[in-house]
Each structure stands twice: as structure tokens, then as C-alpha cells.
Amino acid sequence: MQLTATGLSKRFAREWIFRGLSHVFQPGTATAILGPNGAGKSTLLNTLSGQLLPSEGILAYTHQGSEVAVENVPAYLAYAAPYLELIEELTLLEMLQFHTRFKPLRPGITSEKLISLMYLEKSQHKLVRDFSSGMKQRLKLALALYAEAPLLLLDEPTTNLDRTGVEWYLEHVRATLEGRTVLVSSNVPEEYAFCQEQLQITDFGAKAAR
Numbered sequence: 001m002q003l004t005a006t007g008l009s010k011r012f013a014r015e016w017i018f019r020g021l022s023h024v025f026q027p028g029t030a031t032a033i034l035g036p037n038g039a040g041k042s043t044l045l046n047t048l049s050g051q052l053l054p055s056e057g058i059l060a061y062t063h064q065g066s067e068v069a070v071e072n073v074p075a076y077l078a079y080a081a082p083y084l085e086l087i088e089e090l091t092l093l094e095m096l097q098f099h100t101r102f103k104p105l106r107p108g109i110t111s112e113k114l115i116s117l118m119y120l121e122k123s124q125h126k127l128v129r130d131f132s133s134g135m136k137q138r139l140k141l142a143l144a145l146y147a148e149a150p151l152l153l154l155d156e157p158t159t160n161l162d163r164t165g166v167e168w169y170l171e172h173v174r175a176t177l178e179g180r181t182v183l184v185s186s187n188v189p190e191e192y193a194f195c196q197e198q199l200q201i202t203d204f205g206a207k208a209a210r
């Protein structure tokens with residue numbers, strides 16, 4: 001999916017978070033969205049994915065040559081972020097079976113296969129509520145990485161991951177990048193090292209939190 005931002009700007013009340021951002025996000029390209037805490041990286045991701053309305057500017061989406069209306073973007077989108085909730089009342093297997101009904105996995109990946117890719121076979125009947133924070137993060141990432149979705153947004157992807165988890169993320173993000181438009185919001189160089197492009201949000205008027 002191609003995203004074309006023209007003069008994109010966002011403000012909350014009287015505070016401009018970013019202003020005049022023009023950029024083309026190309027299919028097959030991973031872009032790191034960089035900037036200090038509070039600069040507006042998550043706000044930009046949520047704006048680019050159509051979940052927040054821009055205050056100014058235009059966003060256009062095309063997929064395989066056809067325009068996509070902003071209200072249809074969720075069908076093309078996979079998103080992992082610390083602030084997105086999992087369904088904690090279900091076991092891992094139940095959660096995957098439910099989630100994949102509306103967000104299918106890529107061909108050849110079943111719920112059982114995903115569990116083995118996450119190395120969580122022993123926890124398949126455990127309630128997600130009882131997962132450690134690192135296990136929950138691995139689950140969020142796996143659901144996004146292995147979703148059949150051409151637009152992949154990763155907000156601070158290695159949050160809560162230990163060394164093994166970071167290596168796992170790096171292996172699986174590289175395995176699932178091809179052909180996708182990928183945006184990674186980050187402060188950690190290792191988690192966006194594979195990105196071909198970088199976008200500093202402070203170049204568009206953003207400021208760090210004080």
C-alpha cells in the first residue's frame with residue numbers, strides 16, 4: 001500500500017504536534033519514525049493509519065493501483081503498539097482463533113503454527129491475562145507481523161522484550177517485510193536498523209516532552 005502525505009499536520013487543542021509533513025511511504029519500504037519521548041511519533045502513526053483525523057493536509061492511500069478510502073484502511077492494516085489491548089479473558093489459542101476471524105493470517109500460517117513460531121506451545125491454554133509482559137508483546141508482534149496486511153505499523157516494537165525476545169523480533173520482522181509498507185516508531189536503533197528510510201518528527205515542528 002502506498003501512503004502519500006501532503007502538508008500533514010496535527011494539533012491537540014492549541015498545541016501543534018507536527019506541521020507540514022509531506023512524504024510518500026512506498027510499498028516494499030520500511031520507514032523509521034524517530035524522535036524523543038513526547039515528540040509525536042505515536043500521534044503520527046495513528047494519523048497515518050487513519051485512526052486520528054489530521055488537523056490539516058491530505059492523506060491518500062493506494063493499493064495495487066486502486067485508491068483506498070480512509071474508512072477502509074483498517075482492512076489493510078496490521079498494528080502493534082504498547083497501548084493496544086489484547087483480549088485477556090481468553091486463552092492464547094482461543095484469542096488467536098477469535099482474532100484471526102476478522103484479521104486473517106498470511107497463507108500457510110494457522111493459529112497453531114503461530115503459537116509454535118512464538119515458542120508459546122506450553123502456554124496455548126493459558127489465559128492471556130496471565131502472560132508476562134514480554135509474552136504479551138511477543139503475541140502482539142506475531143499477530144501484526146503474520147497478518148495478511150500490506151500496511152504494517154510497529155510502535156516501539158521491542159518494549160518489554162528481553163534479549164531473546166529482541167532477537168526473535170528481528171528475525172521475524174525481516175521474514176515478513178517483503179512487499180509491505182512498514183512504519184516503525186522508535187527510540188532504539190536496533191529495532192529499526194532494517195529500515196531503508198528515516199523520518200525525524202522534530203523536522204516537522206515536533207518538540208520533546210519537557
Ligand SMILES: Nc1ncnc2c1ncn2[C@@H]1O[C@H](COP(=O)(O)OP(=O)(O)OP(=O)(O)O)[C@@H](O)[C@H]1O
Pocket residue numbers: 012013017035036037038039040041042043044187209
Ligand atoms: N489525545 C490527545 N489529546 C491531547 N494531547 C495528546 C493526545 N495524544 C497525545 N497527545 C500529546 O501529543 C504529544 C505527542 O505524544 P505521542 O504519544 O505522539 O509522542 P511519542 O513521540 O509517541 O512519545 P513516546 O516516545 O514517549 O511514546 C504529547 O505532548 C502528548 O501529550
